[in-house]
Amino acid sequence: MTTCETDPDQGVPAEARRPLREVLREDVRTVLDKDPAARSRAEVLLYPHIHALWTYRIAHWLWGRGHRVSARALSLLARAVSGIEIHPGARIGRRFFIDHGTAVVIGETVRIGDDVMLYHQVTLGSVGWWKDLRRPSGSRRHPVVGDRVVIGTGASVLGPVTIGADSRIGAHSVVLDDLPPRSRVVAAASAALPPLDTAALDSSSLILPEGTHAS
Numbered sequence: 629m630t631t632c633e634t635d636p637d638q639g640v641p642a643e644a645r646r647p648l649r650e651v652l653r654e655d656v657r658t659v660l661d662k663d664p665a666a667r668s669r670a671e672v673l674l675y676p677h678i679h680a681l682w683t684y685r686i687a688h689w690l691w692g693r694g695h696r697v698s699a700r701a702l703s704l705l706a707r708a709v710s711g712i713e714i715h716p717g718a719r720i721g722r723r724f725f726i727d728h729g730t731a732v733v734i735g736e737t738v739r740i741g742d743d744v745m746l747y748h749q750v751t752l753g754s755v756g757w758w759k760d761l762r763r764p765s766g767s768r769r770h771p772v773v774g775d776r777v778v779i780g781t782g783a784s785v786l787g788p789v790t791i792g793a794d795s796r797i798g799a800h801s802v803v804l805d806d807l808p809p810r811s812r813v814v815a816a817a818s819a820a821l822p823p824l825d826t827a828a829l830d831s832s833s834l835i836l837p838e839g840t841h842a843s
Contacts, residue, residue: 655681658723662745676710676729683709687716721775726750737768741775741793750779755787755804774809783815 659672666672683706691699699716707713711730714720718734721742726732728748734740738752746752754760754769763769771785774793781799785791792809800815807813 651685652682654723658725662725663727676712677726680706680710680712680714680726680729680732681720681724684714684716684718684720687714688718688720691716718770720744735770737788738770739768739772741773741777743776744773745778747779747781747783747799749782751784751786753784753786759787771803 655678656669656672659666659675659677660669666675672678683702687699687702687706690696690702696716703714703716712726712732714732714734715736715738717736718738718740720734720740721744723743724740724745726746726748731749732746733751733753735753740752752771752773760769768788770788772788772790773779773785774791774795776794777791777797778795779785779797780801783797783799783801783803785797785803787804789803790806791797791803792807792811794809795807795811796813797803797807798812798814801813802815803813
């Protein structure tokens with residue numbers, strides 16, 4: 629996995645040494661490649677993902693330089709604008725894309741590889757402060773996500789687990805353990821029940837919208 633590496637002396641991501649224009653063009657190209665609804669570069673600039681990712685890049689640079697309060701302020705601003713919360717301490721690889729984006733949460737010690745895609749309401753989080761406080765200081769609390777992983781809507785990957793490259797995590801799944809490369813995880817599908825026999829119910833047992841009455 630090739631997560632965004634950091635210069636240990638400066639705390640600056642290696643990606644930041646690439647020309648800024650090249651980084652921004654690649655971010656826009658990624659959206660055009662992965663979202664059929666995106667038809668122009670101008671349209672991509674209105675995507676919440678782009679606002680969150682570009683603000684994260686600045687916040688991560690500040691975080692690495694020790695400007696923690698400024699970095700967190702930018703992260704809060706991006707959350708208010710985009711609905712996406714990316715901790716400035718997280719490390720994100722190239723060609724990362726969050727489709728739709730609303731309610732995505734990415735924790736401080738998350739490491740994300742290249743070509744990773746998340747859908748809305750994904751959480752890359754911890755398992756809870758009551759467990760994290762028992763870990764050694766500086767320990768990883770959040771997931772490592774390998775290259776080319778796709779995580780579906782509403783899925784949660786929690787704790788210091790590792791998701792192997794080329795894995796697919798289905799919508800609404802909850803992952804608490806390591807996954808080897810090329811894993812497939814799906815949540816239990818909803819079961820279709822027999823239709824309600826409303827004729828057999830008296831009107832007093834029906835649940836009606838507030839302010840309405842059974843005739």
